[in-house]
Amino acid sequence: MQPLRATRATASDPHAGTPPRRDPAPSRLSYRFHRLWLTPLYxxxxxxxxxxxxxxxxxxxxxxxxxxxFAIAEKAAEIRRSIETRPEFMVKLMAIEGATPVVDAAIRELLPVEFPVSSFDLDLAAMQAEVAALDVIRSVDIHIRPGGVMQINVVERVPALVWRARDRLELIDATGHRVATVTDRVARPDLPLVAGQGANLRSAEALSLIRAAEPLGARLRGLVRVGERRWDMILDRGQAILLPETNPVSALDQVLALDQAQDLLARDITHIDMRNPGRPTLRLAEPAVAELRRIRSLTLE
Structure with missing residues (x-):
């Protein structure tokens, strides 16, 4: 009977046969780890x-x-080259606008590009600087046009004067900038001639004098810069008008007014000295001087 009681007692106990419950408190290691995890730096x-x-x-x-x-560099170069040589990035020809045939040929010789070429291989800034360095070029713009065309738009300097500088003849524009060299005066007979040291630096003043001298027509031969200070206007028949350092156009207008009123330039005169506009001086030619002396001798008799 004793084993039966023991069995009943065990069956009536609700916690009989279950394992002990785990302590819910964290371990010391787990506690420290959680504390560290709450630290931002950690x-x-x-x-x-x-x-x-x-x-x-x-x-x-x-x-x-x-x-x-090396393998990575080769792969990167291969990818880069495959992109650069795509058809939409290839330049097939060069187009130049605004240039004369001579300047066109000079630009093509200066930029010997072998087409087709990738636009990534063209240094447009350097090419533009090279073209702009030409004396005849006033401005230039280089860009890649859709369709694979390298477009070069240039504006050339317009020659306004022929400048005789010592042993050479130069074409200069209205600002005095050199445009080109000519071998002979007859190469540009349509342009007025200026001569003398520093004449190119006063090209604007020279053009003003030439415009003022339009009534003289074909008689005007050119202007000579004297001492880098003033101008002498050279006419045909060996005549010259010596202009002052300041207000030369005004002094020239006085001479033209005298010529219109008294045919001054039609007389036998070699020089009209206007260096002192308030006191013009005339220099007669040798035959006129001889005739004047003859007349004076007759008067004295």
Whole structure:
């Protein structure tokens, strides 16, 4: 009967046969880990620092091998070249607008580009600087036009004067900038001639005098810069008008007014000295001087 009681007592106990419940309190190690995880620096180190360090270490180990570096460089160059040589990036020809045939040929010789070529291989800024360095070019713009055309738009300097400078003849524009060299005066008979040191620096004043001298027509031969200070206007028949350093156009207008009123330039005169506009001086030709002397001798008799 004793074993039966023991069996009943065990069956009536609700906790009989179950394992003991686990203590819910965290362990000391787990507690410290959670405390560290709540620290921003520690959390950033685990999330960013360590992965970054591992990636950099792996990359450094990989790139430490020269073979790997060469393979990557070759692959990058291959990809880059495949993009640069796509049809939409290829330049097939050069078009030049605004240039005379001579300047057109000079530009093509200056820029010996072999077409077709990738637009990535063209240094447009350097090419534009080379073309702009030509004396005849006032402005230039180079760009790639749709359709694979390298468009070069130029504006040439317009020659306004022929400048005789010592042993050469230069074409200069209205600002005095050199345009080109000519071998002979007859190459540009349509342009007025200026001569003398520094004449190119006063080209605007020279053009003003030439415009003022339009009533003289074909009699005007040119202007000579004297001492880099003033102008002498040279006419045909060996005549010259010596102009002052200041207000030369006004002095020339006085001479033209006298010529219109008294046919001054039709007389036997070699020089009209206007260096002092308030006191013009005339220099007679040798035959006129001889005739004047003869008349004076007759008067004295």
């Amino acid at each position: 959390r950033s180190l685990l999330r960013v620092g360590i992965p970054t360090f591992l990636i950099l270490t792996a990359a450094g180990w990989y790139f430490a091998n020269p073979t790997n570096r």
